[in-house]
Amino acid sequence: MGISIGFAAHAYTGPQANVAPKITYASRSQMLLVYWSTCPVAVVYSKSTDEVAAIARICERRNVPLVPFGAGSSVEGNFSSPHSGICVDFAQMDQIIQARPEDMDVTLQPGVNWVDLNNKIANAGLFVPLDPSPTAQIGGGMVATNCSGTKAMRYGTVEDWVINLTVVLADGRVIKTRRRPRKNCAGYNPTSLFVGAEGTLGMVTEVTLKLAPIPQDTGVAVVSFPCIRDAASAASTMIRSGIQLAALEIMDDLQMQVVNKYGSEAVRRRKWQGEPTLFLKFSGTTKAITSDISRVVTLIKPHNARDIIFAKSEKDEHDLWAARKEALFVMVSSRPEGTKIWSTDVAVPLSRLAEIIDLSKQDCSKLGLFASVIGHVGGGNFHTAMFYDPKDSTQKAAVSKVVHAMMDRALEMEGTVSGEHAIGIGKKDCLVDELGVETIDVMRGLENSLDPKQVAHHRNRLLHG
Structure with a gap:
């Protein structure tokens, strides 16, 4: 690559970069067999919000595309890298930052697996009442695609359980979308912008979730x-x-x-x-x-x-x-x-x-x-x-x-082309038919205001011509 990211021990570049992503992509998502695409030139295993922000700043300065990667459980090419670039793998950001049973919420890093989380908090009589693929990571694909799973009938989707997010924007700025109460009407609701955005508006590095009581x-x-x-x-x-x-x-x-x-x-x-x-x-x-x-x-x-x-x-x-x-x-x-x-x-x-x-x-x-x-x-x-x-x-x-x-x-039938898989590259051509040109224009304006160089949202070409 010819760039220094300051923590090279966490990165695969050069000859290894041609191997690491292929192993990751192929082994983690056997379902992503239709939308195989160009591999990124480097895979960086971040460990903190500061590291993710540093990567974003470097990529933004050099116009290098960013590709966030969770557990690889998506099926619509959501984490594909059609323009190569840097893949930020969140596998090592797998810590539960703080569980608060008295408040029935938990703050964690994006690489935490939801099954592991539920096993760890079960003694408190609480759980995250979602049931997607057992391999899914909460802040990775679950938040990125607003997934749901088998329990959506009773408990809804991820967006119903997210209290706030810490997000690294394409230029390296770090924002926190809200404070921690369950009800909050202070200003716009930026949390909802990033849930389901598939990493195209920014990279989620912390998630605070509501918890539910385990049924009797x-x-x-x-x-x-x-x-x-x-x-x-x-x-x-x-x-x-x-x-x-x-x-x-x-x-x-x-x-x-x-x-x-x-x-x-x-x-x-x-x-x-x-x-x-x-x-x-x-x-x-x-x-x-x-x-x-x-x-x-x-x-x-x-x-x-x-x-x-x-x-x-x-x-x-x-x-x-x-x-x-x-x-x-x-x-x-x-x-x-x-x-x-x-x-x-x-x-x-x-x-x-x-x-x-x-x-x-x-x-x-x-x-x-x-x-x-x-x-x-x-x-x-x-x-x-x-x-x-x-x-x-x-x-x-x-x-x-x-x-x-x-x-x-x-x-x-007034339905949607994607109930829980999101759009990725597999369904982007259907988005105008579903939402209309005017709505797409609003989305385009939002993307360009947060990421004018198209570093993070480079994958979804539909929204910018």
Whole structure:
């Protein structure tokens, strides 16, 4: 590179820079196989806000693009580096700065894994009530994409739990977006600008999150249906009923067949029906859960539900839910050698959910390839995942057509092209169709005011011509 960053022990440059990013990108995100791009010329492993600010100042002076990197769990090319540049890897910024059980909040660095955090604060009877990929880092991809996961139906998305952020801007300035009370109406709300911005407005180096009490009791139930439209319709009925489910997930027949064949021993032992299946998670008091289960049984009957399976013990709960939690990773490991995965998501108003899932499943079935539907239907959000041979241009074009038809359909239904994956480079061409030119112009003005040299937001070319 020919530049000095003052703490070279944390950086890979020169020949190593050509190896380190490739290892990182390939090993951390098996799903990011569609949007492989140019590797950065150097990877810097920052350890503090001051170091991140120093990197930003150097890059801003020399017009070098910045690429923040968390755990690599994104699937839309969110951390891609199409113009090369410096990758700032937050893996070593993994400290819990201060947990405050009495205030029900915690301040931490961006590299903290949410599962590890919940394990460490469980003794205080508190948790972060989000449930994305187990590999996700809180201040990395979770804040950057405003992710959610299986519990969005009950607990919302990341933005609902962020109190404040410490952010390094593209020119190296450091800001704190708010103070620490849960309610705050002082001025604009800059916190919301950076949540979901994918690192294009600045790099998050500290996060303060609200915590929730761990529920007194939990329950899990699983029920299959003869077709995916029945399953989706049953899900919509349960959502509108007002039952306080913690999670409501859907897996199609292909996903169920995959977990039957390739899942963990506990999952395979159950011999699942190879049919579209809903996974339900209950939480609250034991009395409330018993009442909710009774209501669910009544609500799903008109939708041709098969027998519903209820967990009878904590181990049962774990084993039943494991089929859903393992689905993505089992699918990746079952991928035939030489194939790639194209995974995407959309979200629509609840009244259109069953229709779009049914139509998307029909499109997937016509491909003649492995193409499945899975999703967080409790939040009106679902995913498709398709295997294809990258050497076969016909296959790739067919998969691309299905993906774009799904996004077009979502927009026609007043939905969004991205329920939780954000935009990355994979969906940037759809953003004008969703938001309109005037809204994009406002976003462009915001980006240029914070980063006039396009050091941080260089990846999202859509917003600047």
